[in-house]
Amino acid sequence: MESQRVIPVIRFSQENMSPSSSCWVSTCQDVRKAFEIYGCFLAIYEEISMELCKQVFQAVEKLFDLPVETKAKNTSTIPNFGYIGPESDTRPLYESMGIENAVNLESVQSFTNVMWPSGNTHFCGLLHSHSKQLMELDNMVTKTMFASYGVEKHHELCVKSKGNLVRVMKYGVPKSDGPNIGLPPHCDKGFITILHQNQVNGLEIETKDGHWISVEFPPSSFIVIAGDALKEWSNDRVHAVTHKVTMSGNESRYSLGQFSHPMKIGTLEELIASSSAV
Ligand SMILES: O=C(O)CCC(=O)C(=O)O
Numbered sequence: 625m626e627s628q629r630v631i632p633v634i635r636f637s638q639e640n641m642s643p644s645s646s647c648w649v650s651t652c653q654d655v656r657k658a659f660e661i662y663g664c665f666l667a668i669y670e671e672i673s674m675e676l677c678k679q680v681f682q683a684v685e686k687l688f689d690l691p692v693e694t695k696a697k698n699t700s701t702i703p704n705f706g707y708i709g710p711e712s713d714t715r716p717l718y719e720s721m722g723i724e725n726a727v728n729l730e731s732v733q734s735f736t737n738v739m740w741p742s743g744n745t746h747f748c749g750l751l752h753s754h755s756k757q758l759m760e761l762d763n764m765v766t767k768t769m770f771a772s773y774g775v776e777k778h779h780e781l782c783v784k785s786k787g788n789l790v791r792v793m794k795y796g797v798p799k800s801d802g803p804n805i806g807l808p809p810h811c812d813k814g815f816i817t818i819l820h821q822n823q824v825n826g827l828e829i830e831t832k833d834g835h836w837i838s839v840e841f842p843p844s845s846f847i848v849i850a851g852d853a854l855k856e857w858s859n860d861r862v863h864a865v866t867h868k869v870t871m872s873g874n875e876s877r878y879s880l881g882q883f884s885h886p887m888k889i890g891t892l893e894e895l896i897a898s899s900s901a902v
């Protein structure tokens with residue numbers, strides 16, 4: 625079915641987030657349908673300005689230009705939360721760094737000080753304000769989703785206990801005779817991932833019937849991806865979507881992802897038996 629092969633697009637704004645607004649019910653239904661059918665959707669969110677995104681990606685490019693010994697100082701006690709370098713067998717073009725709890729200024733500052741011991745307030749300010757805004761979008765997405773399942777009373781705890789990791793990623797240009805795998809097919813482990821990119825495409829998502837859709841990002845859009853923890857929370861109603869990155873062309877791709885995960889979350893009791901409210 626051709627219509628099943630287009631990623632849904634849903635508009636978010638502070639205004640239509642009030643349950644009394646005219647599009648509240650339809651937004652909640654759209655979010656739920658997208659998560660259940662595709663496991664993802666494109667969120668149009670103009671409150672994060674395109675200028676800020678442009679500046680963030682310029683700053684991220686400079687970050688990746690640092691020597692590998694410096695980038696490798698991005699470490700974490702949690703496996704895979706720090707610097708990940710290219711791996712010749714599985715993802716030769718991929719490199720990434722992680723900033724834990726990037727909604728907190730102190731966390732972004734300490735990451736910045738490791739990368740630039742003499743300081744870089746420009747990078748720090750950009751990443752911090754961008755991360756805060758991404759978390760606002762994340763909260764809007766979870767608010768509509770909780771409402772669509774009739775469990776809005778649990779949303780406050782979800783918001784309060786949300787941990788987050790911002791991961792910045794670089795995919796190098798593939799050699800003409802080399803592999804073009806950016807990131808092999810996988811599902812994300814967390815609750816919700818929100819991703820965006822510079823102008824270079826490469827992300828693909830797999831539909832339930834096994835087709836791959838190449839993601840095109842309209843202006844001011846972010847892809848929202850459901851992870852394994854969200855699937856579990858919803859008692860398997862939500863689809864945790866498989867996705868991958870394939871590189872082509874002669875430009876590097878930069879992407880930025882926010883991975884959020886409420887700490888106190890299992891399968892909601894209400895979702896074990898009941899259906900929904902909206
Ligand atoms: O770079 C991208 O667009 C995808 C990244 C991704 O899927 C991940 O980090 O889990």
Ligand SMILES: [Fe+2]
Pocket residue numbers: 810811812817867
């Ligand atoms: Fe992913």
